[in-house]
Amino acid sequence: DAKTTQPPSMDCAEGRAANLPCNHSTISGNEYVYWYRQIHSQGPQYIIHGLKNNETNEMASLIITEDRKSSTLILPHATLRDTAVYYCIVRAGDSNYQLIWGAGTKLIIKP
Amino acid sequence: DSGVTQTPKHLITATGQRVTLRCSPRSGDLSVYWYQQSLDQGLQFLIQYYNGEERAKGNILERFSAQQFPDLHSELNLSSLELGDSALYFCASSPFNGVAGNTIYFGEGSWLTVV
Numbered sequence: 096d097a098k099t100t101q102p103p104s105m106d107c108a109e110g111r112a113a114n115l116p117c118n119h120s121t122i123s124g125n126e127y128v129y130w131y132r133q134i135h136s137q138g139p140q141y142i143i144h145g146l147k148n149n150e151t152n153e154m155a156s157l158i159i160t161e162d163r164k165s166s167t168l169i170l171p172h173a174t175l176r177d178t179a180v181y182y183c184i185v186r187a188g189d190s191n192y193q194l195i196w197g198a199g200t201k202l203i204i205k206p
Numbered sequence: 207d208s209g210v211t212q213t214p215k216h217l218i219t220a221t222g223q224r225v226t227l228r229c230s231p232r233s234g235d236l237s238v239y240w241y242q243q244s245l246d247q248g249l250q251f252l253i254q255y256y257n258g259e260e261r262a263k264g265n266i267l268e269r270f271s272a273q274q275f276p277d278l279h280s281e282l283n284l285s286s287l288e289l290g291d292s293a294l295y296f297c298a299s300s301p302f303n304g305v306a307g308n309t310i311y312f313g314e315g316s317w318l319t320v321v
Contacts, residue, residue, distance in 0.1 A: 136317075
């Protein structure tokens with residue numbers, strides 16, 4: 096599975112959009128981009144995933160560049176409860192087991 | 207609530223002992239995964255089962271073993287425990303095996319403290 100690069104930390108003001116970048120320049124054609132978050136010592140929470148097209152659900156939007164070498168997770172109206180470590184993971188469509196976890200981005204939402 | 211249930215939530219035991227962690231996957235999910243997260247560390251994949259059969263192994267110690275039962279619940283057995291085994295152990299599940307876009311959902315974890 097391809098590796099990802101994320102900034103170690105970011106701040107965002109409450110009520111503003113939080114934009115979390117992820118680089119995955121070696122991504123292969125069948126690899127999906129997944130986003131999870133982990134609020135301190137809780138179980139990782141699935142947020143969203145995508146292959147080529149931009150995706151949106153009730154939690155967030157995922158914007159994938161046309162060359163698929165990078166993506167951005169957007170939390171449209173960040174709240175204090177969105178403070179967490181956010182993980183960007185690329186995973187092959189035929190990968191049946193592992194999610195390879197990096198260090199993620201520590202997102203701090205400030206009032 | 208992800209639908210993945212883990213018990214116990216917290217466990218304190220002594221070195222050299224053996225413990226069993228239990229996981230009930232989401233309804234209908236056939237795959238179960240176990241992960242370990244030590245203090246301030248990332249998640250390390252341990253092992254995966256699919257419909258009762260072992261499908262993949264990660265960094266699982268020989269002192270650790272797991273199984274998935276016919277009702278699809280899974281148990282992770284940790285024996286000859288050492289201080290360094292203190293960690294959060296997560297169970298996760300997904301519907302299938304090897305399907306594109308197959309999302310994995312995590313339980314809330316079992317805190318193991320070895321003293």
